[in-house]
Amino acid sequence: MKIKLGLIVGLFVFGTSAAPAFATPPTFQATALATKYCDDTWKALNTIAVPVSDPSGMRVKGIVDRLADTLGAGPWRVVVFSYADVGWPAIALLGNRIVVQKAFADEHTDAELAFIMAHEMGHVELGHIPERFQALLEASGNTATTWQQASKFTHTQMPLYREEEFEADKFGLKLATSAHFDAQHGAASALSHLREDAEHPAPHDRISALSLDAVEK
Numbered sequence: 001m002k003i004k005l006g007l008i009v010g011l012f013v014f015g016t017s018a019a020p021a022f023a024t025p026p027t028f029q030a031t032a033l034a035t036k037y038c039d040d041t042w043k044a045l046n047t048i049a050v051p052v053s054d055p056s057g058m059r060v061k062g063i064v065d066r067l068a069d070t071l072g073a074g075p076w077r078v079v080v081f082s083y084a085d086v087g088w089p090a091i092a093l094l095g096n097r098i099v100v101q102k103a104f105a106d107e108h109t110d111a112e113l114a115f116i117m118a119h120e121m122g123h124v125e126l127g128h129i130p131e132r133f134q135a136l137l138e139a140s141g142n143t144a145t146t147w148q149q150a151s152k153f154t155h156t157q158m159p160l161y162r163e164e165e166f167e168a169d170k171f172g173l174k175l176a177t178s179a180h181f182d183a184q185h186g187a188a189s190a191l192s193h194l195r196e197d198a199e200h201p202a203p204h205d206r207i208s209a210l211s212l213d214a215v216e217k
């Protein structure tokens with residue numbers, strides 16, 4: 001199956017990082033690009049969603065429902081997708097939506113997933129997606145008219161992305177703790193096993209920022 005998600009890679013993946021702090025509030029145009037990005041991604045991933053009866057999907061849905069109840073900002077929709085080569089494991093989208101790769105969900109415990117899902121929900125709740133598109137638009141000299149064009153400037157926004165990752169981690173730990181998951185262990189364990197990449201802060205920095213200790217597997 002061929003899906004055009006290449007440019008989505010690295011934008012809002014679990015484990016990313018970002019630019020100088022939100023100088024400008026998102027404009028109408030940035031919000032429109034963010035919304036379109038989220039809608040397109042949701043639509044594409046829905047085409048490769050596992051059936052609602054799939055045990056992995058039901059498990060993730062149960063965890064997200066519990067977090068959403070605690071958050072109190074309405075229900076969240078979840079898509080667990082089967083295709084392995086999208087390039088990222090989990091992202092949250094505007095409109096209370098989360099997409100997660102099935103293999104990624106299966107290899108994490110409930111406590112780890114709760115932290116990861118709560119982290120993703122944090123990106124939405126904290127307004128990071130429009131904020132990132134605002135920064136990308138500015139980086140393009142306000143010439144980008146589609147999210148795909150704006151995304152070409154992702155590499156210019158690493159400091160912002162990193163800052164947002166720390167914020168989402170903090171949000172995620174708090175939310176998962178409030179929802180009565182073993183969040184500290186989940187966060188430490190999930191972050192200890194992240195692969196390092198250019199966009200995210202180093203895993204050990206994220207663990208220290210939460211005042212946690214790394215976990216050996």
Ligand SMILES: [Zn+2]
Nearest residue numbers: 013014015016
């Ligand atoms: Zn993140």
